[in-house]
Amino acid sequence: MTTSNSDPELRFQHTMWASMLAPEHMQKVRDEVTERFVPAGAFVCRKGDPVDHWMGVIDGFLKMSSISPEGKTVTFSCMLAGGWFGEGSLLKTEPRRYDVVALRDTRVAFMPRTTFNYLLDHSIPFNRFLLHQLNARLGLFISLVEYDRMLDPDTRVARCLAAMFHPYLNPASSMQLQISQEEIGYISSVSRQRANQALQLLEKKQLLRVDYGGITILNLDGLRSFPQETER
Known part of the structure; x- marks a missing residue:
């Protein structure tokens, strides 16, 4: 340092x-x-x-x-x-x-x-x-605590990504987030491969778009309430 x-x-x-x-x-x-x-x-x-x-x-x-x-x-x-x-x-x-x-x-x-x-x-x-x-x-x-004990990996990835968009905790976050799949795995406590599977599902649900070197959030409220949002 x-x-x-x-x-x-x-x-x-x-x-x-x-x-x-x-x-x-x-x-x-x-x-x-x-x-x-x-x-x-x-x-x-x-x-x-x-x-x-x-x-x-x-x-x-x-x-x-x-x-x-x-x-x-x-x-x-x-x-x-x-x-x-x-x-x-x-x-x-x-x-x-x-x-x-x-x-x-x-x-x-x-x-x-x-x-x-x-x-x-x-x-x-x-x-x-x-x-x-x-x-x-x-x-x-x-x-x-809920993510770790009660949620499946797909939902955990969705909710952890949504948590990155908070005006007090991460005020500079835009809907285009430069983050690797390995980093998504780190913050969601899943492997890189499992994070990739979750991102494919969330992209299919039109909640986000996987870009080169990052993701674009398409439906932040949907990520926060996944999977309930996609079941309506």
Whole structure:
């Protein structure tokens, strides 16, 4: 993981909360947030690490996961450009409870704990944003329990793809998503081959289109309610 020196303004171009801050608060953020480059396959942070920063994706793709005592990898979430994470651990002042790995070359913004706490103390819009984000993340994690325990692989792929389109968790996502079938397998906890089968089915149902190097979402509500939506 190396330090990068790109234009500070570009660090926040996809970040929802940045536009909500007062000018003097945003200037403090610009001055104190740093950036690091994380190559594909490298750890951004590991389970058990001390939590000293709030982190955001400038560009790239991260996976948040943990390994169970039985050796099973459980994927909690993925983060694209504009997504920020780690607020729960900062608020509770506890060690990191998950691993975050770069699935492709990624630039990550690091906001120090002191800056994060300053915004909590001085910015009502920032507090409102965090409430909405924490609520969205809670809903996502509850749904992941259902995905893992109750849903078949096709439905799991559909719902995990749909979860990537959330204004608070992944605000920069467009309907054209540059993602490989291997990456879809990672976030859905299925093999690449099984992810390919699921994508073929979802394409047949006209919920998405498989493109070269990615997918285009055609019916986001249909993905969220699959398979019920296709049975009507």
